[in-house]
Amino acid sequence: xxNQSDKKDISINSSVSLKGIVKAIFNDTVHVQIGGKxxxxxxxxxILDKSMN
Numbered sequence: 001x002x003n004q005s006d007k008k009d010i011s012i013n014s015s016v017s018l019k020g021i022v023k024a025i026f027n028d029t030v031h032v033q034i035g036g037k038x039x040x041x042x043x044x045x046x047i048l049d050k051s052m053n
Contacts, residue, residue, distance in 0.1 A: 018034050019034075020032040020033055020034040020039075021033045023038055025043075028042060028043045028044070029041065029042060029043060030042075030043055030046065
């Protein structure tokens with residue numbers, strides 16, 4: 001059997017930066033294409049700059 005004592009670290013609340021194409025924006029979700037997949041993200045996850053000077 002493989003050695004079970006090997007410890008794998010998992011980082012919580014870490015950031016990942018991916019570039020994708022926004023396919024659609026609905027009321028509170030954004031649909032983004034990354035590679036061959038389209039993922040749905042809540043609009044609340046994005047930091048939007050609302051200052052329009």
